[in-house]
Amino acid sequence: MNDGLADRLITFLETGTAPDGLFHRAVFCDLTLPQWRLQAEGVEGLLALRRAGHPAPGVVPRHRVDPTPTGFVLEVEERWEQDGQAWYCRELMRADVAAGAIGRISVYCTGDWDEKQQRRHAEEVTLLRP
Numbered sequence: 001m002n003d004g005l006a007d008r009l010i011t012f013l014e015t016g017t018a019p020d021g022l023f024h025r026a027v028f029c030d031l032t033l034p035q036w037r038l039q040a041e042g043v044e045g046l047l048a049l050r051r052a053g054h055p056a057p058g059v060v061p062r063h064r065v066d067p068t069p070t071g072f073v074l075e076v077e078e079r080w081e082q083d084g085q086a087w088y089c090r091e092l093m094r095a096d097v098a099a100g101a102i103g104r105i106s107v108y109c110t111g112d113w114d115e116k117q118q119r120r121h122a123e124e125v126t127l128l129r130p
Contacts (some may be wrong), residue, residue, distance in 0.1 A: 002072045005095065005102060006065040009074060015057050018047060024101040034111040046105075053112070056082040062130065071097040088113045 029040045040049040042111045054094060058080025066073045074093045079086065091113050096104040113121070 002067060003100065004019065005097060006072055006074050009061060010060050013060055013076065013078060018043065018049065021101055022096050024103040027102055028104045029107065031107045033109050054080060056080045071095040085115050088118055
């Protein structure tokens with residue numbers, strides 16, 4: 001069911017450019033942030049939602065993909081530079097595939113951590129695993 005879509009979704013996250021055929025033309029995106037919820041419909045709406053939250057390219061240094069009966073779940077860690085700061089977030093995405101493209105995607109994000117938040121976390125928490 002994935003057929004390389006998860007890898008292409010990571011490319012989108014890193015570049016901000018959606019590879020051809022990644023999203024169904026009528027894709028629906030439901031984005032949940034720590035204290036907010038946003039939605040977009042159609043490829044242009046999804047791209048605008050992404051650019052509003054993450055306008056700069058970045059990297060996905062770690063990820064995990066698990067298949068589901070209707071698509072896949074992708075867990076990612078994202079890092080990017082914006083406005084002179086290094087940013088970080090973790091996201092869980094559930095993608096439903098229709099006609100070989102992502103037709104619906106639900107995204108659950110930790111929220112974007114600036115350098116101050118990352119330092120605070122490192123000072124207060126010792127992670128057992130990355």
